[in-house]
Amino acid sequence: MAQVQIFDSSFKQLIGDEVKFLQMVASEARETKEAPEKWTPSSVSGLICSYCKTSFNDVQQQREHYKLDWHRYNLKQSLLSRSPLTEEEFNERADDVSSISGSESEKEDNLESIATSQGKIFLKTSQGVVFSMYRCLLFAKKEELDNNVLLDRLRECNVNNQWTVIMLGGGHFAGAVFRGSTPILHKTFHCYTVRAGQGGSQSSKDNRSGSQCKSAGASLRRYNETALVQHVHDILETWQQEIANSGLIIYRATGAYNQSILFSGKVPLLNRSDSRLRTVPFSTRRATFTEVKRVHGLLSCATLYESSQTLDDVLKHEVKETSPKRSKVKNNNINRAKSRENVERPLPVAYPASRSNSLERTDQIPSEDNLYISEQEISTKSLLENFDDSLTLEERRRKKPKKTKSRNKRQAEREALHKAKVYELMQLGNIPNFELYLKNAKIPDDESDNKSSVINEVIDAHGNSLLHIAAMHRQFDLIRYLLEHDADPCLRNSSQQTPYSSTQDGDVRTVFKTFASEFPEKYNYNKAQIPIPAVLTDEQLEKRKLVKKLKREKEKEKKKATVLKKQEECERERFLQLSDREKRALAAERRILSQGGTVVARCFLCASDMSGKVPFEYSGNKFCTIDCLKAHRLAHPIVLS
Numbered sequence: 308m309a310q311v312q313i314f315d316s317s318f319k320q321l322i323g324d325e326v327k328f329l330q331m332v333a334s335e336a337r338e339t340k341e342a343p344e345k346w347t348p349s350s351v352s353g354l355i356c357s358y359c360k361t362s363f364n365d366v367q368q369q370r371e372h373y374k375l376d377w378h379r380y381n382l383k384q385s386l387l388s389r390s391p392l393t394e395e396e397f398n399e400r401a402d403d404v405s406s407i408s409g410s411e412s413e414k415e416d417n418l419e420s421i422a423t424s425q426g427k428i429f430l431k432t433s434q435g436v437v438f439s440m441y442r443c444l445l446f447a448k449k450e451e452l453d454n455n456v457l458l459d460r461l462r463e464c465n466v467n468n469q470w471t472v473i474m475l476g477g478g479h480f481a482g483a484v485f486r487g488s489t490p491i492l493h494k495t496f497h498c499y500t501v502r503a504g505q506g507g508s509q510s511s512k513d514n515r516s517g518s519q520c521k522s523a524g525a526s527l528r529r530y531n532e533t534a535l536v537q538h539v540h541d542i543l544e545t546w547q548q549e550i551a552n553s554g555l556i557i558y559r560a561t562g563a564y565n566q567s568i569l570f571s572g573k574v575p576l577l578n579r580s581d582s583r584l585r586t587v588p589f590s591t592r593r594a595t596f597t598e599v600k601r602v603h604g605l606l607s608c609a610t611l612y613e614s615s616q617t618l619d620d621v622l623k624h625e626v627k628e629t630s631p632k633r634s635k636v637k638n639n640n641i642n643r644a645k646s647r648e649n650v651e652r653p654l655p656v657a658y659p660a661s662r663s664n665s666l667e668r669t670d671q672i673p674s675e676d677n678l679y680i681s682e683q684e685i686s687t688k689s690l691l692e693n694f695d696d697s698l699t700l701e702e703r704r705r706k707k708p709k710k711t712k713s714r715n716k717r718q719a720e721r722e723a724l725h726k727a728k729v730y731e732l733m734q735l736g737n738i739p740n741f742e743l744y745l746k747n748a749k750i751p752d753d754e755s756d757n758k759s760s761v762i763n764e765v766i767d768a769h770g771n772s773l774l775h776i777a778a779m780h781r782q783f784d785l786i787r788y789l790l791e792h793d794a795d796p797c798l799r800n801s802s803q804q805t806p807y808s809s810t811q812d813g814d815v816r817t818v819f820k821t822f823a824s825e826f827p828e829k830y831n832y833n834k835a836q837i838p839i840p841a842v843l844t845d846e847q848l849e850k851r852k853l854v855k856k857l858k859r860e861k862e863k864e865k866k867k868a869t870v871l872k873k874q875e876e877c878e879r880e881r882f883l884q885l886s887d888r889e890k891r892a893l894a895a896e897r898r899i900l901s902q903g904g905t906v907v908a909r910c911f912l913c914a915s916d917m918s919g920k921v922p923f924e925y926s927g928n929k930f931c932t933i934d935c936l937k938a939h940r941l942a943h944p945i946v947l948s
Contacts, residue, residue: 313464313608318609321609322462352364352365354368359394428442437617438610444606470555471484472557474558475558481599488604493599495594557585558584558585559587587602773789774790775798778810781812796837797835819835820837820839910929911929915931
């Protein structure tokens with residue numbers, strides 16, 4: 308026994324020009340046998356058993372027959388497509404038949420049952436080589452096996468060796484695109500969506516009870532479920548080109564929620580009618596990249612057997628190892644319809660045969676050393692009148708009537724299921740499914756106002772309507788759909804909030820404002836707390852523009868006056884900091900400037916022009932050079948008093 312990769316050239320040489328199903332060859336051989344003769348009942352009363360091929364004279368005899376092991380055995384034989392046994396044959400084989408429940412059939416596993424349980428098919432080439440591979444690689448789940456297309460499917464697997472494997476469950480995602488045995492793309496991530504210690508995702512809990520967020524963990528799980536859907540969509544949309552080029556798309560998505568991620572929505576990620584879709588035919592562990600590689604490795608291998616005899620030996624060995632001995636478990640449920648066997652048990656005290664004659668005597672008084680056992684027959688016919696059961700067998704077997712639920716309780720359960728279904732559709736935002744549900748929903752009191760009453764009904768315990776739920780979950784298209792179909796935006800929840808005020812999201816509020824501007828007369832938007840932009844005429848618009856222009860000019864003048872005032876304040880502060888001499892010099896400069904002259908900075912010794920130069924200075928005197936400064940100091944010495 309050996310393994311070979313389906314993508315290798317050795318596999319192409321193995322399949323050759325002819326391949327057939329091994330189990331079909333066996334079934335063809337069985338079909339060539341003569342079919343059993345058709346049984347015709349000889350009873351005129353019409354009371355027969357078609358499984359045991361026998362007839363009865365009355366109903367009581369037929370009922371007693373249905374309790375027999377012979378009938379149950381033939382019933383099991385019929386399920387296995389085998390011919391029944393007569394009563395004489397069954398009595399002869401009573402010791403060989405180990406169990407009527409089917410333990411004998413478990414020992415007689417054939418090739419078809421083993422292939423079905425393993426999800427594989429066994430094939431035989433023209434050279435006589437037998438090999439097995441998983442059935443899902445060649446045929447879809449409901450597709451019948453056909454020898455005519457088998458060879459073409461095998462060659463397609465060998466030619467197009469690019470497969471996509473996707474695993475999703477329990478908040479874990481793992482996916483990869485394989486070219487041959489090499490992964491060219493792969494991605495894994497995990498989101499906290501499963502309630503720890505209780506199993507199941509948060510959405511399944513909400514769908515059962517319709518509950519709102521009651522803890523931080525529940526809010527986090529709801530957020531992570533949305534993030535999980537978005538991540539999966541982003542990844543598979545990025546891989547769209549490689550998935551389109553794949554020969555097979557193998558996926559595992561446990562539960563309706565995980566399958567809805569792949570197959571639901573306006574534009575589903577995968578198409579259920581795609582002929583390349585296959586499910587993983589065996590049990591898997593947590594969705595990781597290592598598990599994805601293991602799944603791909605198992606599916607892409609074909610197991611070779613030297614001959615059919617080698618295959619039989621291997622299968623017998625696997626059956627012995629995989630089917631453990633069943634331990635007998637005590638069953639407390641007693642089957643009243645089946646008669647119990649009378650088991651002869653020994654007496655608790657043994658006595659000699661010589662005293663057997665004295666057992667019938669009851670007048671002897673035994674002593675302590677010599678005890679006797681006496682037997683007496685006591686008749687109970689006198690008690691028959693007092694304790695006789697007057698019920699017939701049919702009346703005794705008649706089942707007690709089941710307790711039915713009250714009308715109010717059934718109505719409450721229907722309303723709870725209805726609200727949970729509507730809440731789920733609102734979360735998904737699927738308008739076609741929601742519209743179809745509203746179309747099928749029926750309220751017996753007023754069928755004419757059925758749709759509007761469902762749209763405006765209260766969904767949860769917080770008094771939120773459908774419009775509240777859509778606004779909280781940011782379903783923009785659904786908000787507009789509800790407003791167009793008479794969903795009242797003025798309804799308030801238990802917190803006295805309208806749908807517009809129940810959310811602070813700017814995009815959601817924009818949807819309400821846009822609808823209000825398009826249909827200003829449809830609802831009372833003041834009561835709904837939705838601001839409506841006023842519609843102005845051309846004259847009003849021109850007047851508003853003129854007012855805005857005058858306002859801007861006034862703001863400019865006010866700003867200019869503020870700057871001038873600030874400059875005046877700065878000049879005033881600088882002037883106050885000057886000395887009296889500097890103030891007189893500044894006044895002299897202004898006087899000269901007012902008379903049309905020019906103020907020139909000159910040296911205090913040589914009177915040369917110092918405009919644009921940095922003067923040398925001491926005691927308020929300014930000079931053009933250091934020599935002028937020295938000469939001035941020598942001419943005007945400082946006298947210390």
